Amino acid sequence: MTVNADTADFLINTEHPISSKHQRYPKSFLKxxxxxxxxxxxxxxxxxxxxxxxxxxxxxxxxxxxxxxxxxxxxxxxxxxxxxxxxxxxxxxxxxxxxxxxxxxxxxxxxxxxxxxxxxxxxxxxxxxxxxxxxxxxxxxxxxxxxxxxxxxxxxxxxxxxxxxxxxxxxxxxxxxxxxxxxxxxxxxxxxxxxxxxxxxxxxxxxxxxxxxIFLAIMFSILITRPIKQIDEAIYNLGQGELLKPINVTGPQNLKQLGKRLDWLRRRLLKLEKQKNQFLRHISHELKTPLTAIREGADLLAEGVTGNLSKKQQLIADILHSSSLQLQKRIEDLLSYSAIQAAEAALVKQPISLSKILEDTLQNQNLSIMSKKLKIIRNHQDIVYECDAEKIQTIIDNLLSNAIKFSPPCSNIEIKISHDKKCVKLDIKDSGAGIHKLDRDKIFEPFYQGQSIPDTHVKGTGLGLSIAQEFALAHGGRIFLMNFPEPGSYFRLVLPMQNN
CATH class of the missing domain: 1.20.120.1730 (Four Helix Bundle (Hemerythrin (Met), subunit A))
Structure with a gap:
């Protein structure tokens, strides 16, 4: 059986702990x-x-x-x-x-x-x-x-x-x-x-x-709680997926040893995360080639290049075309998520009208809006904002797609853009069932699927909101799920007026 370098380091550190010659703490937490x-x-x-x-x-x-x-x-x-x-x-x-x-x-x-x-x-x-x-x-x-x-x-x-x-x-x-x-x-x-x-x-x-x-009590309280807080913070960071920061626990030898094991776990998780992202990139690129062929073939059939199609054949061609578009969207989400995790999603900023980005996004979603007979209520100012237009459009597109997906037919979607001296705000409200209380703290996690998904909608990858949040953070902003007394969901994108 082979042992990788990280595991070997951990085993060595476990068997031969660091000398406590210059250690300020006792060897045992109990001591x-x-x-x-x-x-x-x-x-x-x-x-x-x-x-x-x-x-x-x-x-x-x-x-x-x-x-x-x-x-x-x-x-x-x-x-x-x-x-x-x-x-x-x-x-x-x-x-x-x-x-x-x-x-x-x-x-x-x-x-x-x-x-x-x-x-x-x-x-x-x-x-x-x-x-x-x-x-x-x-x-x-x-x-x-x-x-x-x-x-x-x-x-x-x-x-x-x-x-x-x-x-x-x-x-x-x-x-x-x-x-x-x-x-x-x-x-x-x-x-x-x-x-x-x-x-x-x-x-x-x-x-x-x-x-x-009292001074001694406070001093020893700090000495006792410091390593516990460090361990708690380390575990929280591991749970949040923050794997780049090394874990260093100061204190008694047994707690230091626990910190080394947590750091070993962090390195293992980081390695697995890299392997996962690499797998996603490779499989996504591998899927794009046959998908392109499928789309081109479906387009040729739908356009009648090979001859006129019967109604049933035309229906099958349309289904192939629609399914290929959905599959392409899923693959693009996977590629975007992989690029974010690999720190490849650099921002290309330029001044652009947020109203134009919103109009383009609405135009792309027009068929879905018309099919559900939704009414879009817009209340926005024409704001020129320096940002990466493609990524901001991805944020709006994902928020709007969710609103359309969960809105019942013939309902309203409200979109509002406003700003002050500190930030720009984009609010999107729908009239759907809203976010389940068990999902509110998890909806921005990658691959997480919520409790309520419309039966008529194809199940997604669970990456839309995660990607949108990552792009918002890259701009120095954030997406918030707001409290909304009426039925439906209420998301707010907040971007700083000055961002680097």
């Missing part, structure tokens, strides 16, 4: 998507982790602050209560002259010392610590003096003096309490400032991360 999600998600995950750590740190600090504030508040209350309890015990001992009541004082003293010791474990400020030490020292002096009165005859007098010392101690406890409240307020303010700072940091981070993430 590209995963990489995109990873890079887009990474800043968001980092921001989320940072926010979680910051909020956790803030919560821990808030817990410590609340604990310290609670301990300070509770300690202040205990210190004040125990000082009052010690003073009360001393007063009871003096009033009742019973030194055994000093046991309550000793118990309150121990609790006072324990609470003061707990305060030293808290992160107090220097002023706060100094006042705490001053209170402890004052209370300790009172305690030592009271311990000495057990062996003294003037114990009640000494107790009375120590009771007065509690006034200064209570004042110191009150100052300590006020400092504690100030410290608590300071803690609260520090927490509020820390919370505001954390919120500001998170907001700044979000303001920085969100645009960056």
């Amino acid at each position: 590209l998507i995963l990489l995109g999600f990873s890079l887009v998600g990474a800043p968001l995950i980092a921001a989320l982790i940072y926010s979680a750590i910051t909020i956790d740190s803030l919560a821990e600090r808030s817990h410590e602050t609340i604990y310290q504030a609670t301990e300070i508040t509770h300690g202040n209350r205990v210190l004040a209560d125990e000082v009052l309890a010690m003073e009360r015990s001393l007063r009871q001992a003096v009033i009742l002259s019973d030194l055994s009541l000093l046991e309550g004082y000793i118990h309150s003293h121990e609790k006072f010392e324990k609470t003061a010791e707990n305060f030293t474990k808290l992160p107090l400020h220097a002023e706060h610590q100094l006042l705490l030490e001053k209170m402890r020292l004052s209370e300790l002096i009172i305690y030592r003096e009271i311990l000495k009165i057990k062996d003294s005859p003037d114990s009640l007098t000494i107790l009375q003096i120590q009771i007065e010392s509690f006034t200064k101690l209570l004042a110191a406890v009150e100052d300590f309490k006020n400092l504690g409240n100030i410290l608590i307020n300071r803690y609260a303010n520090e927490m509020l400032e820390t919370a505001n700072q954390v919120r500001s940091n998170i907001e700044i981070q979000l303001l920085a991360v969100i645009p960056f993430v």
Whole structure:
């Protein structure tokens, strides 16, 4: 089995893909998507982790602050209560002259010392610590003096003096309490400032991360959709028959490989298209020679050169003549289409009256018009236009032939030529059944046959509108199928006023 050059190239490229040394994309489309999600998600995950750590740190600090504030508040209350309890015990001992009541004082003293010791474990400020030490020292002096009165005859007098010392101690406890409240307020303010700072940091981070993430998302969306769009465009061009433009897909290696296969398919289709056009040209030229002989023979018979014909013989001769004309038209369509596809249909432009081209076309179609008793309604201006007269006449002839073919007998065909500063317009409307909705997007495709064809008409090649559209495009214009509320078809030829 032989393998042609294009197939060999494709097999080589498939087995030995192009090196990805300088490739910007991952080898796999899936890897590209995963990489995109990873890079887009990474800043968001980092921001989320940072926010979680910051909020956790803030919560821990808030817990410590609340604990310290609670301990300070509770300690202040205990210190004040125990000082009052010690003073009360001393007063009871003096009033009742019973030194055994000093046991309550000793118990309150121990609790006072324990609470003061707990305060030293808290992160107090220097002023706060100094006042705490001053209170402890004052209370300790009172305690030592009271311990000495057990062996003294003037114990009640000494107790009375120590009771007065509690006034200064209570004042110191009150100052300590006020400092504690100030410290608590300071803690609260520090927490509020820390919370505001954390919120500001998170907001700044979000303001920085969100645009960056959006940029990454857009960038990777472009990177991901670009090869898909290229493949979609390539497939669309293949479907439209645009086979000259090479297909190049950038992106991951597997999509590049798909692009190479599409380009291989394009080259194969282009080769087949050339073979088809070559076949059409050859077969059309081959058919013209015997067709010429048939036409000449039919003409000689119809003219009676070989002798007078009977009515039946004359009818057969007329049928041969008519069929040969139809066959010649089909062959000419094939040749015109082949010439267009082979880029041989060069334009020969010259200024010419569009009204004259229209009149000549109507004259050529006069027999068909008269046989169906059609009424041609003309509304046109005399416009001199620089164009290839033969090809413009072919366009009008094909549009008019379709209008005549699909128009019912005794109906109207409207033809209008108008222009403005930008373009020339030629409108042809008929009163037939119209274009089926399934045919509207395909009627300009070569060899396409519509849904509705008159039973009385010989089926054509489906090249008329395709050739007309190609000739219109060659002039820089286009043929449009217009929306028409009334029954029938409405075609518009638009040609630019200035065309090269």
